[in-house]
Amino acid sequence: MTDEFLFAEDNEEVVVEELGTWKVLVVDDEPEVHAVTKLALSDFVFQDKRLQFISAYNGEEARKIFETHDDIAVVLLDVVMETDDAGLKVAEYVRNTLNNHFTRIILRTGQPGQAPERDVILNYDINDYKSKTELTAQKLFTVIIASLRSYRDIIVIEENRQGLEKIIKASADLFSKRSLEGFIEGIMQQLTSLLGGTKDAAYITSAVAGPDPIEASHSRDFFVFTGKGDFEHAEGKPLEQALSGGALSACKKALQQQALVYEDEYIVAYCQGKSLHGSLLYLSGLPRQLTQTDKYLIELFSQNVQVAFDNVLLTRDIEITQREILERLARAVESQFAEGHHLERMVYMCELLGREYGLDDKEIETLKLAVPLHDIGKLKVPEEILNKHGRLSDSERDVIKNHAQCGYTLLKGSKRPIIQAAAIVARDHHEYWDGSGYPRGLKGEEIHVFCRITAVADVYDALRCGQPYKEPWPVEKVIEVFKSERGKQFEPKLVDILLDNIERIEEIQSTFQEVT
Known part of the structure; x- marks a missing residue:
């Protein structure tokens, strides 16, 4: 008998992974x-x-x-x-x-x-x-x-509550910049909490692969839309870069078979929707063996989440279409009167003044969309009057003044909040704080805040950039005008905001200056 048979080899110790x-x-x-x-x-x-x-x-x-x-x-x-x-x-x-x-x-x-x-x-x-x-x-x-x-x-219940809260917030503000992400994050959190929590999760889709959701929906490329854990900072990554090995193969299998793929360490759920290719929900780091109830919840989720996502995406696309129509209409007005980059300067100056004034994000967004149409009534003013280099006669001045009411008449019939705001801005941005403006002689806070902001930006831009009948004024001279008109033509608070931010205003002027 030899010594080599006296001791059996030690088996490798089985390492049990702890989940925290x-x-x-x-x-x-x-x-x-x-x-x-x-x-x-x-x-x-x-x-x-x-x-x-x-x-x-x-x-x-x-x-x-x-x-x-x-x-x-x-x-x-x-x-x-x-x-x-x-x-x-x-x-x-x-x-x-x-x-x-x-x-x-x-x-x-x-x-x-x-x-x-x-x-x-x-x-x-x-x-x-x-x-x-x-x-x-x-x-x-x-x-x-x-x-x-x-x-x-209790923690699972709290996670469910937080997930539901995210969905409610996203539903209440579908048009905000992060609403789509918040919507999917909330639904994803709901599901993972029902399963007892997961380490990593990702929602992978082709519906938002590019800046234009309609064009992107025809793409066969899948990207990470949002995620948690290892996928928290993977937004925009192609599927092939976000996953590899068996996980990537499982995703491709789920896409090909349009089914759910279950493995010991992860799940891939195919989500069928209105889009051609659907989407994927990837979950890994499962805390326990899935029960039939768990699998039922995942199947129910996969049947409904993509439909909800497609509806949110469609709603956002309608909003983007409305904005594009407004922008194109404003561009048509601007090109009609050869005003160069006036609209860009107006939008950015009004945004700056509005934020400093204390408007919220929704109000700022509405203001930015309404401001480009502030002079739409000029379509009713003859070009020879608008582009006249000499002094205007009293009758010609009356025709010019009438553009405010004309702009309101063109837009007032809409039930859309943005068009309604644009109608008010078109009519009242020539009203004066002291009540001596036109067309209605409104005074102080009777004038909508959008119109008061637009008035400050419009006059500043006209003086700094010049008109057919005069050369641009230096910034020092324009500042003196606003100081003298504080409390008369312009709201004092807005004049103070303008002067306190004059460097930022001038930066906008420089960025979008006219090419001579």
Whole structure:
């Protein structure tokens, strides 16, 4: 017999992947309690997660820890420490000051008579109350298991609430710049939270592969639209760059078969919609084996999410079409009167003045779309009057003034908010703050804020860029005009904003200057 048969080879140790830890805070002024607690729960595992212990030895330490850790699952909290009610004050601070209703609070006391259990549970939102003498290793194990299950379920409910909130916010403001992303993020968060959370997730589509969603929908290239985890910063990446190996093959299989592909580590759900190629939802880092209920939820999601996405995309496309029609109409007016880059300067100056004035994003967007049509009424003014180099006669001046009412008449019949705003701007941007303007002699805040802003930008641009009948004025001379007309032609607040931001205004003038 030889020695080589005496010992069998060691098998390689199987490494079990852990999916994170549960944070447990131990608050007690006795070091022995910390040591015994950690020893009793040293081999504790729940849902493939071990416990991460954090120690505090008085109420002040506990409060500071709660301020820096918002993901503590369970706290084992001693009642009597530096004071007889130190633990109760910590509990009150966690629930009322930090508004933390997720952490499960288990009170431990060596003197149960000092803090009656019934009163404490009712008054301090305590989840359990144990005497140190009764809390054996087995009972400690049981109470931690029960508390972690509660904490896990509460977090899942909170994730569902956050996901629903994202969808509601996106639905309320579908035309905002990030609304499509927020809509899909919310739906994706809803699904992943129902599955107990996933490490990575990505929504992959061909519907928004380029700046024009209609043209892009005919593309066979798939891109990451939004994601979480490893895909958080992968927006715009082609499918072949975002995934590789088996995951990429699974995505291609899901596209080809228009089906769901289940693997141990990830899922690829094909989402059929109105677009030719559909989209994909990729989920990886699953916390557990999927049940039939889980698979049903994914199938239900895949049947409906793309339809919802297509509807949101269509709504946005209608809005973009409306904007393009307005812009083309404004361009037609501008080219009719050879005004160069006047509209670009007007839009950017009005945006600057509006933001500094305090308008919100929706108001700014409406103003930017309405301003290009402020002079649409000039279509009714003969060119020989508009381009006249000499002084205008009184009758010619009356014809010029009539363009405000003409512009309003052209636009007033629309029920669209943007066209309605454009009609008001076209009519009232020649009204004066002191009431001496036209066509209606409005005064002060009777004049819509859009018109007051447009008036400042329009006069500034006319003076700085010149007209057929005069040369451009230097900025110093224009500033003097606005100072003298503060409270007369122009609202004082807007004049102050203009003068405080004169360098930015001049930068706009320089960027879109006329080519001579």
